[in-house]
Amino acid sequence: MISNRRWLTAAFLAASFWLAGCSPANEPVDAAPASVAETTERTAAVAIPDKYGAQVAEDVLRAGGNAVDAAVAVGFSMAVTFIDAGNIGGGGFMMIYMDGTPAFLDYREAAALAAHRDMYLDEDGEVIENASLIGAQAAGVPGTVAGLWEAHQRYGRLPWKDLVMPAVELAEEGFLPAQALVDDIHSMKDWFGDATGFYDHFGSISAEQPFRQPELGKTLRRIAEHGPEDFYRGETARLIVGEMERSNGLITAEDLERYRAVWREPLRTPWRSYEILAAPPPSSGGFALIQLLKMKDYLADHFDGVPHNSPQYIHLVAEMEKRVFADRAEYLGDPDYVDNPIARLIADDYIAQRARQVNPDEISQLDAVQPGLESPDTTHYSIVDQWGNAVSNTYTLNWEYGCGVVVEGAGFLLNNEMDDFSVKPGVPNIFGVVGGSANEIQPGKRMLSSMSPTILLRDGEVAMVVGTPGGSTIFTSVFQTIVNVLDYGMSPFDAVAATRFHHQLLPPDLITYSVTRPMPPATISLLGEMGYRAEPHAWEFGDVQIVWQKDGEWVPASDPRDRGDSRVISFSPAD
Numbered sequence: 202m203i204s205n206r207r208w209l210t211a212a213f214l215a216a217s218f219w220l221a222g223c224s225p226a227n228e229p230v231d232a233a234p235a236s237v238a239e240t241t242e243r244t245a246a247v248a249i250p251d252k253y254g255a256q257v258a259e260d261v262l263r264a265g266g267n268a269v270d271a272a273v274a275v276g277f278s279m280a281v282t283f284i285d286a287g288n289i290g291g292g293g294f295m296m297i298y299m300d301g302t303p304a305f306l307d308y309r310e311a312a313a314l315a316a317h318r319d320m321y322l323d324e325d326g327e328v329i330e331n332a333s334l335i336g337a338q339a340a341g342v343p344g345t346v347a348g349l350w351e352a353h354q355r356y357g358r359l360p361w362k363d364l365v366m367p368a369v370e371l372a373e374e375g376f377l378p379a380q381a382l383v384d385d386i387h388s389m390k391d392w393f394g395d396a397t398g399f400y401d402h403f404g405s406i407s408a409e410q411p412f413r414q415p416e417l418g419k420t421l422r423r424i425a426e427h428g429p430e431d432f433y434r435g436e437t438a439r440l441i442v443g444e445m446e447r448s449n450g451l452i453t454a455e456d457l458e459r460y461r462a463v464w465r466e467p468l469r470t471p472w473r474s475y476e477i478l479a480a481p482p483p484s485s486g487g488f489a490l491i492q493l494l495k496m497k498d499y500l501a502d503h504f505d506g507v508p509h510n511s512p513q514y515i516h517l518v519a520e521m522e523k524r525v526f527a528d529r530a531e532y533l534g535d536p537d538y539v540d541n542p543i544a545r546l547i548a549d550d551y552i553a554q555r556a557r558q559v560n561p562d563e564i565s566q567l568d569a570v571q572p573g574l575e576s577p578d579t580t581h582y583s584i585v586d587q588w589g590n591a592v593s594n595t596y597t598l599n600w601e602y603g604c605g606v607v608v609e610g611a612g613f614l615l616n617n618e619m620d621d622f623s624v625k626p627g628v629p630n631i632f633g634v635v636g637g638s639a640n641e642i643q644p645g646k647r648m649l650s651s652m653s654p655t656i657l658l659r660d661g662e663v664a665m666v667v668g669t670p671g672g673s674t675i676f677t678s679v680f681q682t683i684v685n686v687l688d689y690g691m692s693p694f695d696a697v698a699a700t701r702f703h704h705q706l707l708p709p710d711l712i713t714y715s716v717t718r719p720m721p722p723a724t725i726s727l728l729g730e731m732g733y734r735a736e737p738h739a740w741e742f743g744d745v746q747i748v749w750q751k752d753g754e755w756v757p758a759s760d761p762r763d764r765g766d767s768r769v770i771s772f773s774p775a776d
Contacts (some may be wrong), residue, residue, distance in 0.1 A: 308348025337450025375411025381483025486653025671743030
């Protein structure tokens with residue numbers, strides 16, 4: 202198997218010298234927190250979607266990097282090895298807890314300046330099938346490179362180049378793909394058909410030999426040397442624009458030059474003995490998670506004695522989820538374009554009001570589930586470093602492999618995030634989610650997302666780092682994982698491995714469940730008697746990546762639904 206450790210060894214020896222005082226002027230450097238006792242064994246923990254990213258994270262942490270350094274390096278390495286969702290052609294959100302201070306970085310994709318509200322409608326005002334999913338017009342302006350750079354500039358300890366070069370080596374020398382990845386790529390041939398060059402580029406992949414991506418390697422080398430300047434204004438930008446011109450896309454040089462990652466205030470709210478750090482808009486995941494966690498507490502009497510994943514438990518959670526999705530559709534959008542009433546949506550009195558509307562005995566009809574105020578494929582990783590800092594990062598191409606367009610000469614896929622806008626109010630997107638005018642397409646606007654990178658604090662220290670891919674199922678999966686650990690006493694592994702289920706307002710009677718971890722037939726039958734249709738979800742639920750602190754020890758876990766790798770990393774006092 203091809204390894205990336207050769208570069209890392211050399212680079213990080215150099216980094217050790219750099220940290221001793223010979224640092225480039227444009228590189229940030231911070232000493233480890235003084236509160237760390239040098240005689241105490243320290244540990245870090247990571248939960249990463251694949252083994253290559255996990256090894257890169259461990260190597261970075263052992264070289265003296267912090268959680269952000271590791272997150273940057275993993276983000277680039279997975280752009281090579283996690284082809285279905287890892288990316289430099291997409292975007293995402295990063296929740297950071299560094300030296301006792303939380304921060305949230307929005308590097309979500311944005312609509313091109315030429316985009317407009319009705320761009321995916323035909324002359325009769327009907328949605329054009331797959332127009333927002335396949336092909337270059339489905340792509341928003343990518344944010345990943347800008348986001349990883351911005352995080353590194355504020356918090357990074359190791360040189361930028363050293364964090365990108367492991368990905369370069371994986372691209373140039375190749376990696377052995379997991380059989381699941383190989384099978385998945387071949388299964389997408391008919392989805393993209395002749396509309397893109399997806400299968401021409403990736404069709405030769407095999408689990409039997411290293412898969413090399415020389416064009417991507419060259420792109421990553423340029424990014425390692427020049428940072429985002431190359432991607433947004435240099436050679437890579439030129440290649441992106443050329444691809445847009447050939448493929449009838451909308452992204453221009455001006456769109457790339459204008460793009461910026463944005464620091465936003467994370468949502469912060471007390472809950473039980475914890476403080477929740479959750480994603481603000483343009484993520485809908487943060488408000489939704491807070492609503493669900495608090496609503497469950499207001500319904501404690503109804504949940505009392507109800508077994509985990511029993512029909513009654515599923516019904517109560519579905520009733521809660523109905524109301525969350527109703528609020529999501531009505532109120533949320535890019536905060537630079539619409540006024541999101543977040544403070545009101547997560548206020549205790551409002552959530553209590555919504556909880557009182559839950560019918561414990563029967564399914565609420567749609568006309569009874571109105572917005573309450575007056576007036577597939579993503580990936581996630583969780584990292585805690587040896588100093589107790591944490592990163593919860595979720596980034597995406599949207600649907601797996603994005604729009605299927607590979608930038609010629611640059612070797613990476615572009616996203617199809619334009620489908621996350623409300624292409625037409627009231628018409629569901631590929632995840633079955635409806636939206637309104639708050640999330641309609643506008644030039645430069647960022648589309649609404651369900652991504653929910655989350656950190657729980659207890660007494661000012663990291664207690665849990667958690668997140669998942671999964672489109673509209675993201676925040677419902679994060680909610681169920683947290684509840685599994687805290688309310689049902691499951692280990693992190695059991696919590697992420699458990700059967701999950703989902704309900705999202707429409708259709709009002711549909712409950713979907715894990716494909717590979719289905720509900721028992723008896724549960725399905727009893728739900729049917731209550732008036733529900735319980736069916737396998739259209740795709741497998743996302744692989745949750747979690748790090749939990751239990752009795753002072755880190756306990757990471759990667760969801761067995763996919764090819765994740767979680768590990769605890771121990772540091773001796775001499776390290």
